[in-house]
Amino acid sequence: MLPKVNDLVYIQVASADNKEADKECKSRIADIEDDFFLIEMPIEIGSGRIKRLFVGDELSVYFLTDAGIKNYFNTYVLGFVDDVVQLIRIRKPEPESITKIQRRNFLRVVAELEIAVRLKDNTRFVAHTDDVGGGGVSFLCDGKFKLTQGDQVYCWLLIPYKNGSIEHAPFEAEVVRTKKLETGKTLIMLKFASISDMERQKIIRYCFERQFDFRNR
Incomplete structure (x- = not known):
């Protein structure tokens, strides 16, 4: 099961700084292609600040099902697309790699x-x-x-x-x-x-x- 267009996704960015790694952001799926998602710029939960991402950033992502179950996957930033607003291209995970257990270890x-x-x-x-x-x-x-x-x-x-x-x-x-x-x-x-x-x-x-x-x- 993969998230759909307009679904909210919650993101943590892999970092050696535990404080940064624990920060959670939210974004939204703007579009879906064969091998990647386009997501809106993430917003830090709590501060409301935009979270700047870079090509290669490793992300731990989860989305909620209709039953409220968290589904996790790991991905990374492929690049950026300038639309009406800037969107972020992230690698689409294999459906079988999505799990109900968070895996935040570095690859x-x-x-x-x-x-x-x-x-x-x-x-x-x-x-x-x-x-x-x-x-x-x-x-x-x-x-x-x-x-x-x-x-x-x-x-x-x-x-x-x-x-x-x-x-x-x-x-x-x-x-x-x-x-x-x-x-x-x-x-x-x-x-x-x-x-x-x-x-x-x-x-x-x-x-x-x-x-x-x-x-x-």
């Missing part, structure tokens, strides 16, 4: 991307990721690099998109876990400690592209 996908890492002692090396997501990444590195839980690292992630463009996303992260592998490599799991919204959006956009690649195989 995470398996991906082997090049990542440059600088440690606090200024040691530098290049590695490859094991997975990436809007909340953090994990990568494989040589066991000679001694990283432990709580260490801070500075990274630059190379992100290739389907259209052939390449972006770099710099960020600071904290090591949350390490795991020695039989290959002699070490798996380093990171969560973002400091990353701009623009850089996070680059990673989320890549994750959604990868997710749709997997789904269409």
